[in-house]
Amino acid sequence: MSVTRSRALSIVSVALGATLLASCGGGGGGDEGSRTLMFAYVTSESSPHGQALxxxxxxxxxxxxGEVTFERYWDATLLKPEEMVNGLGDGRxxxxxxxxxxxxxxxxxxTNVAEVPFISSNFPAVSAALATMVEAPDSAIRKEWNGKGIEPLSWQITAGGTLSTxxxxxxxxxxxxxxxxxxxxPAEVLAAAEASPIQLAAGDIYGSIDRGLIDGVFGVPFSFAESLKFPEVASHYTATGTGVSTANALAMSVDGWESLTEEQRMxxxxxxxxxxxxxxxxxPTFNDASCAAIQESGGTTSVFSDEEMAELADLAGGDIEAGWVADAEKAGVDGKALIAEYREAVGVAEEQFPDFELPEAACAAG
Structure with missing residues (x-):
C-alpha cells in the first residue's frame, strides 16, 4: 500500500534510524534492499529543474x-516527454x-488545474499546494496519476507567465x-488577446524567432532564458501576471514505488x-543569469501594470476557467470543487513563501 506524505512526516525519524542502520550494515535491507533506479529527464541537468532534480x-x-542509487539520463537521451508514462509502466x-x-x-x-490562469505566479507555493493536495487518498489529482499506474513524488513548478519577444x-x-x-x-490567454498562438517543439523556438517565423514565446520561464540563449534573438521580457504554466512532477510507477522498502519510500x-x-x-541564481544576459544584449524587462493584468484577466480568465471546469466534468472530476480546493491550498502555501517576487520585476529593479 502506498505511503502518504502525512504518514511520512509522522514516522520519518523511525525511517531515518532504520536507514542509518542499513547503511552501517545492521538489519533493514543490506544488499537485498539495495536498488539502482534509472532516472530520465527531457532537458539539461544544468537547467533550473535539472539542478533541483x-x-x-x-x-x-x-x-x-547509498542503498538507493540512480543511473541518470538527461536531455531526453532515454525517452521523449510523451514516452515517460508508458516508459514507467513497461520498465524502460x-x-x-x-x-x-x-x-x-x-x-x-x-492536474492541469494549476494551468488555470490568474490564480498565482508564486511557483514554490503552487508546488507546496499540489503536494498537500495529493496527500489525501481521495484526491482527484492522486486518482488521476494512480489511475495511469504512476505515483507523483515531487512537483516542479516555475513562474511561467513570461513573454519573450x-x-x-x-x-x-x-x-x-x-x-x-x-x-x-497559456495559448488560450493569447488567443483571447488576439495574438496568434503557435505550437512548436521547444528545440525549434530559437531558430523560429531568429528566422522571423514567430515574434516570440510565451510561457517558457524567465529562469530558462539564459540557458536557452533566448536573449540572442528576443530582446524584451515581460511578466503578464498570468501565473504558472505547467505542473510537472517527478514520478515512479505505482508498482515500482511499492517495490521499495518502507524506509526508502520515507x-x-x-x-x-x-x-x-x-x-x-x-x-534566483538562474533568474540572475537570465537578467544579466538580457541586459548584456541590450534588452529590457518589465511587468504589466495592475490595470493591464486586470484587463488581460477580464479578457481571458473567466472563459478559460469555465472551459477547464467543463473539461474536468467530462472526465468525471468535480471541477468547481477542485479549483476551490486548489485556490485554498495555494493561499495557505503562499504564506510559507511571502518573499516571492516576479523575476522580471526583480531584474527591472536592478
Whole structure:
C-alpha cells in the first residue's frame, strides 16, 4: 500500500534510524534492499529543474546511505516527454519527470488545474499546494496519476507567465497580431488577446524567432532564458501576471514505488517535502543569469501594470476557467470543487513563501 506524505512526516525519524542502520550494515535491507533506479529527464541537468532534480537524486542517495542509487539520463537521451508514462509502466525507466502538457489537455485534466490562469505566479507555493493536495487518498489529482499506474513524488513548478519577444510589449493591446509560441492554457490567454498562438517543439523556438517565423514565446520561464540563449534573438521580457504554466512532477510507477522498502519510500517523501523550498533557493541564481544576459544584449524587462493584468484577466480568465471546469466534468472530476480546493491550498502555501517576487520585476529593479 502506498505511503502518504502525512504518514511520512509522522514516522520519518523511525525511517531515518532504520536507514542509518542499513547503511552501517545492521538489519533493514543490506544488499537485498539495495536498488539502482534509472532516472530520465527531457532537458539539461544544468537547467533550473535539472539542478533541483539533481539535488533530489543526490539527497536520496545520501540519506539512504547509498542503498538507493540512480543511473541518470538527461536531455531526453532515454525517452521523449510523451514516452515517460508508458516508459514507467513497461520498465524502460524507473523514475522520471512527467510533463502533463506532453499528453494533451484532457489526459491530466485534474492536474492541469494549476494551468488555470490568474490564480498565482508564486511557483514554490503552487508546488507546496499540489503536494498537500495529493496527500489525501481521495484526491482527484492522486486518482488521476494512480489511475495511469504512476505515483507523483515531487512537483516542479516555475513562474511561467513570461513573454519573450523581439519588440516591446507594454500592454494587452500590443499582443494583437503577434505570432507567439505557446501551448496549453497559456495559448488560450493569447488567443483571447488576439495574438496568434503557435505550437512548436521547444528545440525549434530559437531558430523560429531568429528566422522571423514567430515574434516570440510565451510561457517558457524567465529562469530558462539564459540557458536557452533566448536573449540572442528576443530582446524584451515581460511578466503578464498570468501565473504558472505547467505542473510537472517527478514520478515512479505505482508498482515500482511499492517495490521499495518502507524506509526508502520515507526518505523519498522527506526529500520531496523539501523540494519547494529548494526550488525557491535555486531559481534566483538562474533568474540572475537570465537578467544579466538580457541586459548584456541590450534588452529590457518589465511587468504589466495592475490595470493591464486586470484587463488581460477580464479578457481571458473567466472563459478559460469555465472551459477547464467543463473539461474536468467530462472526465468525471468535480471541477468547481477542485479549483476551490486548489485556490485554498495555494493561499495557505503562499504564506510559507511571502518573499516571492516576479523575476522580471526583480531584474527591472536592478
Amino acid at each position: 539533481s539535488w533530489w537524486l543526490d539527497e536520496v542517495e545520501a540519506r539512504t546511505g 525507466v524507473d523514475i522520471a519527470q512527467i510533463q502533463p502538457t506532453s499528453y494533451g489537455a484532457n489526459e491530466f485534466v485534474a 523581439t519588440e516591446p510589449v507594454d500592454g494587452v493591446d500590443d499582443l494583437a497580431g503577434l505570432r507567439l509560441r505557446s501551448i496549453g492554457r 526518505v523519498m517523501l522527506e526529500v520531496s517535502a523539501e523540494m519547494p523550498a529548494k526550488q525557491a533557493e535555486i531559481e
